[in-house]
Amino acid sequence: MRIAIASDFHIGFGKGTEREQEAFEQAKQAFELALKEKADLLLLAGDLFDSDVPSQEAWLEMFKLFSVLRGQKQSEICKVKKIKNEKVENFLFSTIPVIAIAGTHEFRSKDFKNALDVLQEAGCLVYLHAAKAELELSGEKVVVQGLSGVPEKKALDALKMWGPKPVQGATNIVLLHQSIKEFLPFDDEMIASIALADLPSGFDLIVDGHLHWSSQENLEKKRFIVPGSTVITQMKKLESTKPKGIFLFESKENKLQFIPLPEQRQFLFEKLEFREARAEQIREAIGKRLSGLLSNAKGKPLVKLKLKGSLAKGLTQADLDLREIRENFRENCIIAIDADFEQASFKQKLQELREAQLGKKSIAAMGFDLLEKNLQETQFKNAFDVKRIFDLLANNEIDKAVEVLSESKKG
Numbered sequence: 001m002r003i004a005i006a007s008d009f010h011i012g013f014g015k016g017t018e019r020e021q022e023a024f025e026q027a028k029q030a031f032e033l034a035l036k037e038k039a040d041l042l043l044l045a046g047d048l049f050d051s052d053v054p055s056q057e058a059w060l061e062m063f064k065l066f067s068v069l070r071g072q073k074q075s076e077i078c079k080v081k082k083i084k085n086e087k088v089e090n091f092l093f094s095t096i097p098v099i100a101i102a103g104t105h106e107f108r109s110k111d112f113k114n115a116l117d118v119l120q121e122a123g124c125l126v127y128l129h130a131a132k133a134e135l136e137l138s139g140e141k142v143v144v145q146g147l148s149g150v151p152e153k154k155a156l157d158a159l160k161m162w163g164p165k166p167v168q169g170a171t172n173i174v175l176l177h178q179s180i181k182e183f184l185p186f187d188d189e190m191i192a193s194i195a196l197a198d199l200p201s202g203f204d205l206i207v208d209g210h211l212h213w214s215s216q217e218n219l220e221k222k223r224f225i226v227p228g229s230t231v232i233t234q235m236k237k238l239e240s241t242k243p244k245g246i247f248l249f250e251s252k253e254n255k256l257q258f259i260p261l262p263e264q265r266q267f268l269f270e271k272l273e274f275r276e277a278r279a280e281q282i283r284e285a286i287g288k289r290l291s292g293l294l295s296n297a298k299g300k301p302l303v304k305l306k307l308k309g310s311l312a313k314g315l316t317q318a319d320l321d322l323r324e325i326r327e328n329f330r331e332n333c334i335i336a337i338d339a340d341f342e343q344a345s346f347k348q349k350l351q352e353l354r355e356a357q358l359g360k361k362s363i364a365a366m367g368f369d370l371l372e373k374n375l376q377e378t379q380f381k382n383a384f385d386v387k388r389i390f391d392l393l394a395n396n397e398i399d400k401a402v403e404v405l406s407e408s409k410k411g
């Protein structure tokens, strides 16, 4: 059997932005690829929608997506048997059968119906949550067991409690939608309770949605794949190094391949490091780097810039005005800037004060030092006699100080 596997379409993502067509367009390519590859079965590993209660517009896109599959009628009606808690339901497909789990984005508490309940009722797919689906095509039996996305903290317990077992004489596949400990970078705040070693054994393939970058692990007796999302939503660094696409699993040959989407928005990720940088230096560096990146870019790429390091004294992240940069590059890329500068800590400031005290400076002298330091970082520079102004201010001669300042400004 030829089994196409995709995940995380996030239909409805980017509504109201220039990227609002992207989730749909790229998911459509995933469906078209499944048809082109003559897949007998399509598996979806969650987050079909971006929101737990999708808008009418998102629903319309979802149904348009499923209508792509109607372009290829199957030679025989395919029956999928769903088994949950010993309850059996039969679903008939005249198109490629689709079996799916819900993701974290569709998660709703048990008092509510989720989007996949609706899609199942509409005849689009068979929805699994701690359930299994069986189908037979040309004498080959496939059993898909799925656990929809659950809150990460409960995931390991849920997986153990569910405890799927492979069925003899069939191709056995598990669908999950969770974080996996080994796949999280150390700086990710997402928690994960499941490690690769916790995954059930004896399956031909374990498919996990949720993680948005595609990957493939061949563990002993466990073949684990992450299809990744078909659209970039999180702009993680790993997503810039791997294309979006679908997996095709040929069960008889036990052959697995990743097929990239033919058209996808390019994503560039860059990190810029600064040391006590002034605002102009930062703006100049960003401008230069963007020009370089965009000289080889195709179409209108997505660019994420991560700014790290430290700012010049007196400059805070909030003062860093990047509007002009954004404006200048608006036509050529979709830019996201993530500034993450070390802030001079309270402790460090306290240390500076303590040092000043040790030097037995008077409060006035310390004040003067501070003023002079801060002025060096402004455009005032040597525009006026700092000592004179300081003394005037220290003696409450504010009017006089203003007068001197406006005179020096004229000069």
Ligand SMILES: [Mn+2]
Binding pocket: 008, 047, 103, 105, 210, 211, 212, 229
């Ligand atoms: Mn997702």
